[in-house]
Amino acid sequence: MYREVVDSTTSGTSDDSDSRSSFSFPPPSYILHEGLFEYAKYVSIEKNLWLVVNLQSRTELGSHILNRDVWANDAVSRTIESHFIVWQVYDDTNEGQKISSFYKIEAPPPVVFVINPITGQKMHMWSGVIEAESIVEDLMMFWDAGPHENIASLTRNRRTETAETCLSSYNFYETPAPSWGEEFEEEDNWSSRSNNNQVVAPTWEKELEEQDEWEIWSSRSDTDDFVPPFMGDEYEDPDEVKEEEICLVFPVLTEEPKGDCDRSVVCSLCVRFPDGRRKQRKFLKSEPIQLLWSFCYSHIDESEKKAFKLVQAIPGASKTLDCEADATFDQSGLANSLISVTWE
Numbered sequence: 001m002y003r004e005v006v007d008s009t010t011s012g013t014s015d016d017s018d019s020r021s022s023f024s025f026p027p028p029s030y031i032l033h034e035g036l037f038e039y040a041k042y043v044s045i046e047k048n049l050w051l052v053v054n055l056q057s058r059t060e061l062g063s064h065i066l067n068r069d070v071w072a073n074d075a076v077s078r079t080i081e082s083h084f085i086v087w088q089v090y091d092d093t094n095e096g097q098k099i100s101s102f103y104k105i106e107a108p109p110p111v112v113f114v115i116n117p118i119t120g121q122k123m124h125m126w127s128g129v130i131e132a133e134s135i136v137e138d139l140m141m142f143w144d145a146g147p148h149e150n151i152a153s154l155t156r157n158r159r160t161e162t163a164e165t166c167l168s169s170y171n172f173y174e175t176p177a178p179s180w181g182e183e184f185e186e187e188d189n190w191s192s193r194s195n196n197n198q199v200v201a202p203t204w205e206k207e208l209e210e211q212d213e214w215e216i217w218s219s220r221s222d223t224d225d226f227v228p229p230f231m232g233d234e235y236e237d238p239d240e241v242k243e244e245e246i247c248l249v250f251p252v253l254t255e256e257p258k259g260d261c262d263r264s265v266v267c268s269l270c271v272r273f274p275d276g277r278r279k280q281r282k283f284l285k286s287e288p289i290q291l292l293w294s295f296c297y298s299h300i301d302e303s304e305k306k307a308f309k310l311v312q313a314i315p316g317a318s319k320t321l322d323c324e325a326d327a328t329f330d331q332s333g334l335a336n337s338l339i340s341v342t343w344e
Helices: 016-022 037-047 061-071 074-081 094-102 132-143 147-173 181-194 205-219 238-244 290-298
Strands: 050-056 084-090 111-115 122-127 266-272 278-284 308-314 317-320 338-343
Touching: 037 050, 037 084, 037 094, 050 061, 050 094, 061 074, 061 132, 074 084, 074 132, 074 266, 074 278, 084 094, 111 132, 122 132, 132 266, 132 278, 266 290, 278 290, 290 308, 290 338
Parallel strands: 050 084, 266 338
Antiparallel strands: 050 111, 111 122, 266 278, 308 317, 308 338
């Protein structure tokens, strides 16, 4: 699936010197998708992956730096590994010119943008000097859901808006039913006053109900377990409240694997916190998943530290993780997942 592109989309027809310079810093072969643009879209739709398009230049130094410092970056490759397909094309080829024209790319290469392969809509774009750290952070926004879920969400929102519009239009033209209550009330009041000019006595039903209710509570006040409803919160025993507080204890967080560590034994996860922050962290696949709770707890402010749970974002669903599960990252299937921290 991921092989170095060697077809006409990238090979072009430039002279030998340009051709040699274009391969001075080639991107990792496993990160690029082979074939034409339409085929890349087809595969992205089939696999429910976002399509990353990279418009490159054979002569611009920025394009070579992008290959060397961004696409070859370990964090970037892990971020796109299971959520994206990367398709690269040169601006001096027919495909590159079509892409530039269709998406109205005015910035000089390198240009990188994410599209929904189903609709072809451009979702996000980078140009100029592109840094690995910033592109990783931006790409993580697409971990929450795939292209199919994005389309389903948009469809639901449009249906809701249409239904609300139709309902408001119906209410606007709806004619209210005539009310005769006021006229009959006036007639009844006049009849009551015209009977020997006597005034109808006010009703004491509400006051009697409140008095009966107080008598019921008063009759129960001599029992040991009775607490008036308006006094319960004020008379809570502070010692009991302290006992109910959850003591959060997690294992000591181990050191993060280095970049030169064997990729086959390392997994990467992205964590989204309640305040919107996103943090990425690598773990050894053989380590227990409890270290994920330790990592999350270490990034929560002291003033906000309280019981929380971790939810794995799965396209179209979600899964609450069990902190007491006896499993490693490899066994749990959490590798390259998006995890959300939510309060209990």
